[in-house]
Amino acid sequence: MLETGIATPGYRITPLQQIAKGGRWRTEAMRSYAQPVLYWFTRGQGRITIQGATHGYGPHNAVLLPPGTMHGFDTLGQVAGSAIFLRPDPSLDVPETAIHLRLRDATLQAELNLQVDNIQRELDRGAQASDRALLHHAGLMLLWLERQAGPDWQEGAEPGGSAGRLAAAFTALLERDFRRGRTVAEYAAQLGITPTHLSRACKAASGRPASALLQDRLHYEARRLLRETSLPVKDVAQALGFRSAAYFTRAFQQRTGQTPSAFRRGG
Template identity: 55%
Template sequence: MRIFSENRPDINQGLKTRRFRVESLPRVTSETRWRTEAMRSYAQPLLLWFTRGQGRITVAGVTHGFGAHHAVFLPANTMHGYEMSGQVFGTAVYLPPDPSLNLPEEPVHLRFRDVAQQAELSVMIENIQAELKSDRPGKERAMLAHAGLLAVWLDRELEAGNRQDLHPDAARRLAAAYSAMVERDFKTGRTINYYAQQLGVTPTHLTRCCKIACGRSASALLADRVHFEARKLLAETRRPVKEIAGELGFNSAAYFTRAFQKHTGATPTAFRKHG
């Protein structure tokens, strides 16, 4: 179920409050698995709160396991995807891109064994959710205030040392740097050779480090990000295939179609019809 804040344009409020959103983690089927597993990002901060189940999450090119009572905070434009083993329950909290909140600038992975900590985070999320459902005066201020409390809570947990180190070695740091570049440039059609050159390493070394960090090659990460965007545009818009191909850096619609079919098992037209 999706709960949205008010969508009416408001010049004074800008994007601050209209981009609050709280969603239950989706029930994944074979047809929709790409929406969670493929590499993607959002233009706003995101907090994932897993309350049951387990799986693996790749954040900025580095894969870690997650389980019940794990929280993952992702700054805006952080490339990520997660695989769920069996039934996973949890909540995704999309926060406004408001610098005054002073949210962490780097991804954060937290694990909570203490019941009081688990309850504290759940209550903060429920407070934001309650304001989204309400029509009371001061709703926008209240949501920003609750988001501010969430930011303070994250800072305190980081100071307490509850985070997992996402980049413990040089290979994972390189994979993270590569992931950030892919997120910035994946629509340009640039090859792995370009990214490796920019990072000062060989394509072979870059791929070796990506496989250490997340079990996938550098080219697989890039293709996954490109084709997530392709599937999203095909599923959610009626834009012509040729236009989507051009936006994603392909020289022709025919080349895009071949690459898309190789990656997904369906042509763009077939995916749009059935996906």
């Protein structure tokens, strides 16, 4: 089963290779999950965009994302590793900002593998799996990640410079409001800057203008709804703030090369 940020998420571990098999949009398009997620890359390299800022990643990189963090990653060649999805729980002390660790020491790599294996072994118990055990394993893993990041991890996790800060502010608004049909100009006005200034900041931070990030987020959600729900196309269009089903169909086809109905039939 591909991970897609469903309404009542629980603990799951999914191989990154499985997610990537769903198509490039499954990894590269901007999305967020309603739960904390740890990407543990054990092989391969590429770029990951988090809150509008793009950085490289390589083997033995761990990326922890709080719930609702807009992100996407590309891959150069084959990638291996796991996506560890944690249940959103008030008892879990989840960091408020992302953590990106480059674990070059083999001992640290083995320690994180053990943390992930502990969760996997509990999940392998199936119906006998204990929510209490999973909560404790998840809490220990989060604490381990914070300790490896060190006392200054929060400062280091923030996008650098004014461009990074603007891109982060924009993506936070975008994640909240992308279903409302808002334009880049409206987001820029809310931030107190011009659309040109906003697009330049996003381009500097992520290599993409603000409009590309907006369209990426919209069309990821459109594809997700078409593939994973039975909502009529007109309802998908309405849910994402498009003026009409016809306008949505034109925009979707221009973006993907397929009509929404053809994309849905693709399975």
